[in-house]
Amino acid sequence: MTSSSAPEAVRVDLGARAYDILVGHGALKELGPRLTGLVKRPRAYVLTDETVMRHHKPRLEAAVAGAGIKLDWMALPPGEQTKTFAQLGTVLDWLLAGGADRGDVLIAFGGGVIGDMGGLAASLMKRGMGFVQVPTTLLAQVDSSVGGKTAVNTPRGKNLVGAFYQPRLVIADTELLATLPDREMKAGYAEILKYGLINDAPFFDWLSANGSKVLALEPEAARYAVARSCAAKAAIVVEDETETGVRQLLNLGHTFGHALEAANSYGPDLLHGEAVALGMALAFRYGAGLGVTPAADARRVADVIRASGLPADLGGRDRARFTAPRLTELMQQDKKARGGRVPLILARGIGASYIHPDADLSSIEAFLGRELLETA
Known part of the structure; x- marks a missing residue:
């Protein structure tokens, strides 16, 4: 870890579309100076949600005040229900009514919902305006704000309409996380653990010893964990921007996790990060059952x-909703499932994940049945 108080810069090296992720306690102060090089006139548009606006609007205003940049704000209701075509149309109409053009910048100031909505709106606005991510949740700082995935939901599923559209800058100010509920912090931390499990065993070891410091937002520990996570994702995105190969590794825990969320009707008693954490534990145990993952590693994870x-x-889950047949049925609805088989991210050990392209759903159902019996 470094001890400097300056934000750490992580480069996403995509050639002409390369950008920096600035990480650290107080990194938001870099927004004004950086914006002056991105805008053609001294104004920017800020898309946020009502909760973030209430907590953090003065901080963002102060960050750009010295640069003389005027901000035009729009706040949406918080929550996943905001990611709709109707709300996307509202955002685009706000930008058009405000005279936005391709030389302007839209700042997505919020969690993953705002980042997804803001990025998609920016990609569509006159075929592409500038876009800056200022994520305010740990989950968004280490995951959704990096890599250019943008989307809205439809009645047929989550994130089915979207685009790959890279931001011009990401600022991950860990000081903004101080207002997050403890449970939301832990849900975001699941994605940090994921990077260690994918391909960085030393990082997982460090998290095993220092995770409490990260969750307590000790500035150096939080910066180190967020920056290392962003660097891990950036390296994968540079290699496979549109998720045709190695970027699928970022789905570790997600195939099980998405099925768990769907079985729970996306209810608030199972957050996305919680589902991913449980999904990662299940993936390691399933791999151990196949003989590809050391059982000791599955226990340690x-x-x-x-x-x-x-x-x-799976202990404590409603057994009427969480059944092995139901979870397997939901996994079969994964858009990558084919002929009774589904791709899973498994591991040959901690930090040695790989793409298992054709996991047999009948064996997964049997595995989940055993898991449910053992935790009944």
Whole structure:
């Protein structure tokens, strides 16, 4: 870890579309100076939600005041229900009514919902206006704000209409996380653990020893964890921007996790990060059952997840909704499932994940049945 108080810069090296992720306690102060090089006139548009606006609007205003940049604000209702075509149309109409053009910049100031909506709106606005991410949740700082995935939901599923559209800048100010509820912090931390499990065993070891410092937002520990996570994702995005190969590794825990969320009707008693944490533990145990993952590693992963305050087994779930046939049926609805098989991200050990392209759904159903019996 570095000890400097200056933000750490992580480069996403996509040639002419390359950009920096600035990470650190107080990194928001870099927004004004950076914006002056991105805008053609001294104004920018800020898309946020009502909760973030209430907590953090003065901080963003102060960050750009010295640069003389005027901000035009729009606040949407918080929550996943905001990611709709109707709200997207409202955002685009706001930009058009405000005279936005391709030389202007839209700042997405919020969590993953605002980042997804803002990025898609920016990609569509006169075929592409500038876009800056200022994520305000840990989950968004280490995951959704990096890599250019943007989308809205439809009645037929989540994130089915979208585009790959890279931001011009990401500012991950860990000071903004101080207003997050403890449970939201832990949900975001699941994605940090994921990077260690994918291909960075030393990072997972560091998290095992220092996770409590990250969750307590100790400035150096939080910066180190967020920056290392962003660097891990940036490296994968540079290699596979549109998710045709290695970028699929970022889905570790997500195939199980998405099925768990759907079985729970996306209810508030199972957050996305919690589902991913449980999904990662299940993926390691499923791999151990196949003989590809050391059983000791599967146990250790579950222990570290539990120690972080996240779920690692199916205990306590409503057995009317969480059944092995139902979860397997939902996994079969994955857009990558084919002929009774589904791609899974499994691991040959901690930090050694790989794409298992054709996991048999009948064996997954049997595995989930055993998991449910053991935690009944």
